[in-house]
Amino acid sequence: MNVGLILRSSVLLLSILLTAVSCKEDEKPEFDRAGMLANMADNLIIPDYTSLNSSLNLFYTKASEFTANPDLTTLAALRSQYVLTNNYYQKCSMYNFGPAMEQGIKAAFNTFPTDTAQIEVNVASGIYNLFSVVNADAIGFPAIDYLLYFGSDAEIIADFSTNPNAGLRKLYLTDLVSKMKNEFLPVLNQWNDSYRSTFILANGNDVASSCSYLLNEFVKDVELTKNARYGIPSGQQTGGATLPAYVEAYYSGLSNDFAFANLTALKNCFNGGSGLGFDDYIKDVEDEDVTESLADKINSQFDVCINQINNLADPLSNTIETDVQSVSTLYLELKKLIVYLKTDMTSMLGILITYQDNDGD
Amino acid sequence: MTVINYIKSTFFNWHKLVPASTLALYRILFGGLMFFSTSRFLFNGWVHDFYIQPQFHFTYLGFDWIPYPTPLTLYVIFAGMLISCLGIMLGLFYRLSAITFFILFTYVELLDKTTYLNHYYFVSLVAFILIFLPANHYFSLDTKFGFTKESDKIPNWSIAILKFQMGVVYVFAGIAKLEADWLIDAQPLKYWLHTAHHWTFFGELLKQDWVAYFFSWFGCVYDLLIVFFLLNSRTRNIAYLFVVVFHFTTWMLFPIGVFPWVMMVGTTIFLSVSFHEKVISFLSFGKNKNFESSISNTNFARKKVINYLFAVYIFIQIIVPFRYLLYPGNLFWTEQGFRFSWRVMLMEKTGYAEFYIHDPVNKTEWKINNRNHLTSTQEKMMSTQPDMILQYAHHLKNTYSDTTIRFGSEELNFKNPEVHAEIYVTLNGRPSQLYVHKKHNLAAIENNLSNRYWLEDFKE
Numbered sequence: 006m007n008v009g010l011i012l013r014s015s016v017l018l019l020s021i022l023l024t025a026v027s028c029k030e031d032e033k034p035e036f037d038r039a040g041m042l043a044n045m046a047d048n049l050i051i052p053d054y055t056s057l058n059s060s061l062n063l064f065y066t067k068a069s070e071f072t073a074n075p076d077l078t079t080l081a082a083l084r085s086q087y088v089l090t091n092n093y094y095q096k097c098s099m100y101n102f103g104p105a106m107e108q109g110i111k112a113a114f115n116t117f118p119t120d121t122a123q124i125e126v127n128v129a130s131g132i133y134n135l136f137s138v139v140n141a142d143a144i145g146f147p148a149i150d151y152l153l154y155f156g157s158d159a160e161i162i163a164d165f166s167t168n169p170n171a172g173l174r175k176l177y178l179t180d181l182v183s184k185m186k187n188e189f190l191p192v193l194n195q196w197n198d199s200y201r202s203t204f205i206l207a208n209g210n211d212v213a214s215s216c217s218y219l220l221n222e223f224v225k226d227v228e229l230t231k232n233a234r235y236g237i238p239s240g241q242q243t244g245g246a247t248l249p250a251y252v253e254a255y256y257s258g259l260s261n262d263f264a265f266a267n268l269t270a271l272k273n274c275f276n277g278g279s280g281l282g283f284d285d286y287i288k289d290v291e292d293e294d295v296t297e298s299l300a301d302k303i304n305s306q307f308d309v310c311i312n313q314i315n316n317l318a319d320p321l322s323n324t325i326e327t328d329v330q331s332v333s334t335l336y337l338e339l340k341k342l343i344v345y346l347k348t349d350m351t352s353m354l355g356i357l358i359t360y361q362d363n364d365g366d
Numbered sequence: 367m368t369v370i371n372y373i374k375s376t377f378f379n380w381h382k383l384v385p386a387s388t389l390a391l392y393r394i395l396f397g398g399l400m401f402f403s404t405s406r407f408l409f410n411g412w413v414h415d416f417y418i419q420p421q422f423h424f425t426y427l428g429f430d431w432i433p434y435p436t437p438l439t440l441y442v443i444f445a446g447m448l449i450s451c452l453g454i455m456l457g458l459f460y461r462l463s464a465i466t467f468f469i470l471f472t473y474v475e476l477l478d479k480t481t482y483l484n485h486y487y488f489v490s491l492v493a494f495i496l497i498f499l500p501a502n503h504y505f506s507l508d509t510k511f512g513f514t515k516e517s518d519k520i521p522n523w524s525i526a527i528l529k530f531q532m533g534v535v536y537v538f539a540g541i542a543k544l545e546a547d548w549l550i551d552a553q554p555l556k557y558w559l560h561t562a563h564h565w566t567f568f569g570e571l572l573k574q575d576w577v578a579y580f581f582s583w584f585g586c587v588y589d590l591l592i593v594f595f596l597l598n599s600r601t602r603n604i605a606y607l608f609v610v611v612f613h614f615t616t617w618m619l620f621p622i623g624v625f626p627w628v629m630m631v632g633t634t635i636f637l638s639v640s641f642h643e644k645v646i647s648f649l650s651f652g653k654n655k656n657f658e659s660s661i662s663n664t665n666f667a668r669k670k671v672i673n674y675l676f677a678v679y680i681f682i683q684i685i686v687p688f689r690y691l692l693y694p695g696n697l698f699w700t701e702q703g704f705r706f707s708w709r710v711m712l713m714e715k716t717g718y719a720e721f722y723i724h725d726p727v728n729k730t731e732w733k734i735n736n737r738n739h740l741t742s743t744q745e746k747m748m749s750t751q752p753d754m755i756l757q758y759a760h761h762l763k764n765t766y767s768d769t770t771i772r773f774g775s776e777e778l779n780f781k782n783p784e785v786h787a788e789i790y791v792t793l794n795g796r797p798s799q800l801y802v803h804k805k806h807n808l809a810a811i812e813n814n815l816s817n818r819y820w821l822e823d824f825k826e
Binding site for chain 1: 557558560561573575715716717722724729730732776791792797798
């Protein structure tokens with residue numbers, strides 16, 4: 006057989022096939038990873054980061070107003086702002102890669118439960134390094150939650166005014182807020198600067214791709230809700246022995262509210278807002294004749310979880326003690342969601358977690 | 367000529383003398399490729415990631431006694447591998463180099479199942495075979511320095527056994543593809559091709575279902591038949607072109623490392639003598655050797671012994687991939703007899719595993735954080751492979767026997783803990799299903815060759 010003949014026929018055949026493909030009407034929805042990443046960056050991440058940044062600035066303002074004049078009005082205003090800012094954070098906690106990861110935002114902003122003893126030590130001495138590992142559990146929203154809600158309004162105001170440590174307490178509070186504000190600004194700046202294009206350009210599905218970072222951090226964030234917010238406090242870690250003090254926002258009692266905000270945002274991220282998201286990616290890869298799309302299954306399961314969170318009685322710490330069954334039920338639903346994300350979705354989208362060679366073993 | 371006659375003329379004239387250039391070139395290419403592969407492994411920091419970083423190692427059945435090397439020893443071993451690869455490539459202190467490389471390479475592979483790859487198994491086998499082959503009798507430094515007597519002829523069995531080994535890999539890989547998932551659903555290729563990350567130009571093409579079916583069917587036919595086309599002298603060159611195109615394509619599309627190069631190098635054994643002589647001539651800058659005297663048969667004697675040894679080897683190579691037939695259940699699900707059977711690129715299997723230790727006497731329970739014990743790669747591999755699940759469970763039992771865990775206000779005592787796991791797995795695009803039920807005490811289940819009854823039934 007003539008090699009040349011074979012080569013020429015192959016080239017001809019290949020070009021026919023390629024033409025056939027490009028002429029063929031595309032039955033699947035138009036999807037590409039770069040488009041999804043651009044949508045995420047421009048319509049979700051950067052706007053959410055911008056809002057969070059503004060909110061952190063306002064947070065600092067309100068904190069200063071409170072410490073200048075601690076009374077019921079300024080306390081209420083500060084608490085309001087705390088809730089707003091925390092909610093803005095919950096909307097973008099899942100983007101824990103790139104600049105946010107480098108700044109250590111997640112750990113700095115929301116490590117709970119907070120170490121109240123360490124906070125009091127810091128307040129009493131006035132000498133502390135908030136970046137030290139010693140204070141890893143004494144910073145961020147959980148620490149502020151404690152400072153603003155640990156007792157009655159009168160007690161709190163007294164601690165910030167008449168108490169001998171009041172001055173140091175005020176300083177600690179403002180230091181906590183200013184730390185968060187200063188840490189976050191570079192994150193927004195980098196996204197507005199060069200990181201946006203870095204993010205969009207890395208549009209493969211290898212370990213160092215944006216898709217991989219995005220998806221892995223997204224799943225970790227859902228796991229945080231399952232394990233840290235509901236699992237550990239309801240005793241799933243410890244064979245049924247409940248730890249109600251371990252919930253997020255224990256002092257303000259807003260645990261369910263923040264979980265609700267976070268999970269709603271996660272669902273929104275999954276859908277790419279009103280643009281391209283993981284749901285579209287899944288539908289692009291799936292067989293057309295599938296009875297129920299994995300994307301729909303995931304969205305339904307998100308709804309189940311979000312609704313159950315919505316129906317849990319507040320405060321969560323109390324519900325754990327009086328009706329732990331309702332929390333366990335939620336935990337199981339969150340687990341179902343995680344299984345979809347960590348097995349079905351990760352497998353289908355071929356997102357790698359390691360650089361190792363893989364031959365399908 | 368029929369296939370039978372080809373096989374006869376290639377294999378059954380076991381001891382006839384053939385030109386040595388084929389084997390010499392194979393030796394050079396294999397040594398060179400292994401030098402590159404070992405360097406790549408080192409350069410990527412994988413010695414650390416896979417052999418130093420993990421605290422726990424998934425040893426192979428029957429090989430727990432192997433001592434685990436210190437980090438320094440590991441790097442010395444890898445240096446030794448590099449040197450022995452050079453020795454093989456140059457044909458210097460060849461037999462010592464071949465033995466060293468085989469031992470070091472196989473030793474490293476035996477340290478942890480996590481890094482098992484079919485082509486590493488192949489490398490071990492070829493390294494083993496090379497020890498016994500007279501590969502340094504031609505175009506080598508051993509002959510140049512006079513350590514070995516030169517010969518431009520070698521017995522046919524030294525080439526035939528390498529061809530056989532290659533044939534085993536391809537044919538069994540092809541047989542392994544005679545599977546419903548592969549042929550009827552075009553999985554796992556369908557999803558893999560769809561999300562293949564290079565090639566914006568071919569991206570749309572790779573998303574089409576028919577492409578996945580084409581790749582699947584062509585892959586199967588290719589694996590089954592390519593060796594026979596390579597054996598036939600008329601189709602050999604075209605066949606090798608197919609080999610190069612096929613493996614190059616897989617290299618572009620999938621993250622499979624040096625596997626394509628291993629195959630491309632391995633199949634050179636089938637090419638014509640004139641090809642090998644041309645390459646060697648090129649490598650020796652035109653100083654082609656036309657050495658007339660050849661070592662007589664008596665030096666490659668011990669005929670009967672060689673026959674028996676290779677018969678045993680050939681028998682083992684053919685039998686081992688079929689051992690899965692001894693077990694009930696779906697092979698991809700239970701993985702009984704999956705390794706060492708040339709099942710390449712056949713599975714997309716992902717799992718999610720939660721482990722618990724439970725003390726029935728103290729009535730305490732604790733959910734394990736796998737990352738405290740395993741690297742992310744180990745966790746990924748463990749969650750879909752039953753033997754690794756059991757090994758991990760036993761390790762947890764050992765770790766947590768007679769311990770107290772303090773968490774918050776809780777103090778949990780564990781004297782003789784059981785180990786339970788709830789594991790979900792998705793296989794080749796199916797919806798995830800339960801793999802291991804929480805009711806089993808995995809610590810009490812022995813990790814041996816008996817049937818894995820404790821896995822949940824597979825829903826097709």
